[in-house]
Each structure stands twice: as structure tokens, then as C-alpha cells.
Amino acid sequence: MGVVRTAAFGLALAAASLPAAATDVKFSLDWAFQGPQAPFLLALERGYFRDQGLNVTMDRGFGSGDVPIKIAAGTYDVGIADINPTIRLRLENPDSTLFTPFIIYEASPLAVMTLKGQNIRRPQDLAGKILAAPETDSGRQLFPAFARAVGLDLNSVRWQTVSPQLRETMLVQGQANAITGFITSGILSLRAAGVPADDIVTFRYGDYGVDLYSTSLLMTRRWAEANPRAVTGLITAIVRGQNEARRDPAAAIAALKRRDPLINEAVERERMELGFRELTFTPHVVANGFGRIDMARLQRSIDIVREAFNIxxxxxxxxxxxxRFLPEAAALAVAQ
Known part of the structure; x- marks a missing residue:
């Protein structure tokens, strides 16, 4: 009997020492495999999510307006996207529980981009023009806030709905007068298409009073409350990926190229580093670490969206x- 009890105790001890089963997480990026998506792929490839007990599958996205819809439908558990289309969705759908536990981009990349040859020298010159963008593009979805800020009649512009791959092509070929999107996607894609940097005219929403937070980790309250350790682990791995990609950009772009062998490595590295400089590693984040959100500023940005859509x-x-799901401060620090 003593031998049996000893054996049973040994089995129980062995079971207790086994690692817990990894939590499966379906993760959507916000856009195609481009430079800004490389830090997330680096984190996945190097096992930073696995280190947090997460079995993450990561897919490309189709715009910040598409990601929250797919999370709400259960197609994905979590995703990254510009927070502002989600704010609009929450304003228009009181029953939605979508939220963010972690804001990644401290500054907004939203902009209207055009070419000098279009003779659009100020935002008001967009009146009577054709703008091209996917319907799910965050720049298009938030264009009413920009138009309101600059005094542009929304009915004075016409939209051409295009796939993400054709947006910049439409502008280069003269089939559209301007496009909307992230500066990291639009400007660098135009340059990759052979447009000289001096020929690109950019109207950043933030320069005209549309001061918004941007790319964030999104999920439903139900999923977060059921998986609180997974949420904290996701944030920890994402920060680690951002820091490591900034420290070793060549490794991040190599991880990106393994997901899409057709990328132009030089362009995507420049795209990623532009995002680091302008959006992610802002002076505020470098000084204070990630996760230090100004709630008054966030409230103002919510009200900008609400007023733009007359909600x-x-x-x-x-x-x-x-x-509440943020990890300890050390895990949110910017690596020097």
C-alpha cells in the first residue's frame, strides 16, 4: 500500500511540475506585411509570445476598420488597429464591448497624401477632387473629423473605393487626386512606385487639430476577462518585439521577408523606422515607457470622433x- 501511495504522489508531483497548456490566440495585424508589422512578426518568430504561454497565429490585416469587425464576430481573438474606427463602432453600437488594454502608437499616422502635380496646396483644395482608399482604411473612416477641422464640405469630395494594393497606383496613374492612409503606408509606397519624395504633399490629421491616439491592441471584454494572463502576456511580448526591432532592424525585416519574400527590404526598413520615429518611440514614450496614456487627451480624441459623426x-x-492588464513597469520600459 505504501508503494502505491508513493507512486501516486510521484505522479501527482510530476503533473504539477508540467507547464500549463499554452493559450491559443488568433491575432490579426492591421494591414499587409509591411515595415510597421515587422516587430510583431519578429516577436512571433523569436518566441516572445510563446515565452508568455501563448500559442499565437498571426495573419495580415485589411485595414483598421476591418479588424474590430472580425474580432467582434469571433474570427480573431485579438488584433492591432488604429483605435479610432473602434471608437466609432462603440459610439454607434452601445452593446459592443471592444476595448484596448494597450495603445502602441502614441501619435497618429493618419493623413491625406497627394502629388504636387495635382495642385492641391492646402486641405481646402480637396473640394471637387477624387480620393482613393479602401472602405476599411482608417484615414478614410476618420476623414470626416479632418474635414470638420479644416472646414471642408464632406459632400465636395468623391470617393473611389479600391483594394489596398491599388491605392497608391491610382494616385500615381492620375485616376485619383489624393489618397488617405497612414504616413508609413502611403508615403513609402508612393516612393517605392518611383515618386520622388519632394513630389509628395502630405496633410497629417494631427497637424490640423485632429490629435488622436492610434494603433492599439483590440479585443472584447469577454475574451480579456476570461484570459487576463494572456492579455498581459500579449502586451509584454509586443513591447519586447518593438524594442528588439528598434535595436536590430535588420532582424525584424528578415522576419518580415520570411512571411512575404516579395518585399523591398530597403523600403520596408525605412517604413518601419519612420513609424518608430514618428509614432511609436515618441519623446513621451522614450522618457516614460509604454502605457502612460493621458486619459484627458484620449477623451478629447473620443469627442473628436463623436462630433465628426454627429453622435x-x-x-x-x-x-x-x-x-489594468498592463505588465509591471519594467516590461513597459523603452530599451536604451
């Missing part, structure tokens, strides 16, 4: 952003 229902910043 009366208020939405508190605490409903869209919840920092």
Missing part, C-alpha cells in the same frame, strides 16, 4: 481603454 451618445475614455 450624441457620450463614451467615457475608461470604456475604451483599460490599463
Amino acid at each position: 450624441a451618445r457620450p463614451l467615457a475614455a475608461s470604456e475604451i481603454y483599460d490599463p
Whole structure:
């Protein structure tokens, strides 16, 4: 009997020492495999998610307006996307529980881009022009906020709906007068198409008072509350991926190329590093680390979206952003 008890105790001890089963996570990126997506792929390839007990599968995205819809439908558990289309979705759908526990881009990349030959020298010159973008493009979805800020009649512009791959091509070929999108996608894709940097005219939304936070980790409250350790692990791995990609950009672009062998490595590295300089590693983030969100600023950005779409229902910043899942400060620090 003693031998049996000893054997049973040994089996129980062995079972207790086994690592817990990894949590499966279906993860959507916000856009195609480009430079800004490389840090996430680097984190996946180097096992940073696995180190957090997560079995992550990661797919390309089709725009920040598409990601929250797919998360709400259960196609993905989590995703990264510009937070502002999600804010609009929450304003228009009170039953939605989509939120972010972690904001990655401290500055907004949203912009209208055109070429000098179009003679659009100021935002008001967009009146009567054709703008090309996918319907799910965050720049297009938030264009009403930009138009409101610059005093442009929304009905004075016409939209051409295109696939992500054709957006810049439409502008280069003269089939559209301007495009909307992230500066990291639009400017670098135009340059990759042979457009000289001096020929690109950019109107960044933030330069005209549309001061918004941007790319964030999105999920439903239900998934987060059921998987709190996974949420914290995701944030930890994402920060590690951002830091390592900044420290070793060649490795990040190599990880990107393994997912899409057709990329132009030089262009995508420049695209990624532009995002680091302008959006992710801002002076505020470098000084204070990730996750230090100004709730008053976030509330103002929510109200910008609400007013742009004439939505009366208020939405508190605490409903869209919840920092309770953040890891300890050391895991949020910017690596020097």
C-alpha cells in the first residue's frame, strides 16, 4: 500500500511540475506585411509570445476598420488597429464591448497624401477632387473629423473605393487626386512606385487639430476577462518585439521577408523606422515607457470622433481603454 501511495504522489508531483497548456490566440495585424508589422512578426518568430504561454497565429490585416469587425464576430481573438474606427463602432453600437488594454502608437499616422502635380496646396483644395482608399482604411473612416477641422464640405469630395494594393497606383496613374492612409503606408509606397519624395504633399490629421491616439491592441471584454494572463502576456511580448526591432532592424525585416519574400527590404526598413520615429518611440514614450496614456487627451480624441459623426451618445475614455492588464513597469520600459 505504501508503494502505491508513493507512486501516486510521484505522479501527482510530476503533473504539477508540467507547464500549463499554452493559450491559443488568433491575432490579426492591421494591414499587409509591411515595415510597421515587422516587430510583431519578429516577436512571433523569436518566441516572445510563446515565452508568455501563448500559442499565437498571426495573419495580415485589411485595414483598421476591418479588424474590430472580425474580432467582434469571433474570427480573431485579438488584433492591432488604429483605435479610432473602434471608437466609432462603440459610439454607434452601445452593446459592443471592444476595448484596448494597450495603445502602441502614441501619435497618429493618419493623413491625406497627394502629388504636387495635382495642385492641391492646402486641405481646402480637396473640394471637387477624387480620393482613393479602401472602405476599411482608417484615414478614410476618420476623414470626416479632418474635414470638420479644416472646414471642408464632406459632400465636395468623391470617393473611389479600391483594394489596398491599388491605392497608391491610382494616385500615381492620375485616376485619383489624393489618397488617405497612414504616413508609413502611403508615403513609402508612393516612393517605392518611383515618386520622388519632394513630389509628395502630405496633410497629417494631427497637424490640423485632429490629435488622436492610434494603433492599439483590440479585443472584447469577454475574451480579456476570461484570459487576463494572456492579455498581459500579449502586451509584454509586443513591447519586447518593438524594442528588439528598434535595436536590430535588420532582424525584424528578415522576419518580415520570411512571411512575404516579395518585399523591398530597403523600403520596408525605412517604413518601419519612420513609424518608430514618428509614432511609436515618441519623446513621451522614450522618457516614460509604454502605457502612460493621458486619459484627458484620449477623451478629447473620443469627442473628436463623436462630433465628426454627429453622435450624441457620450463614451467615457475608461470604456475604451483599460490599463489594468498592463505588465509591471519594467516590461513597459523603452530599451536604451
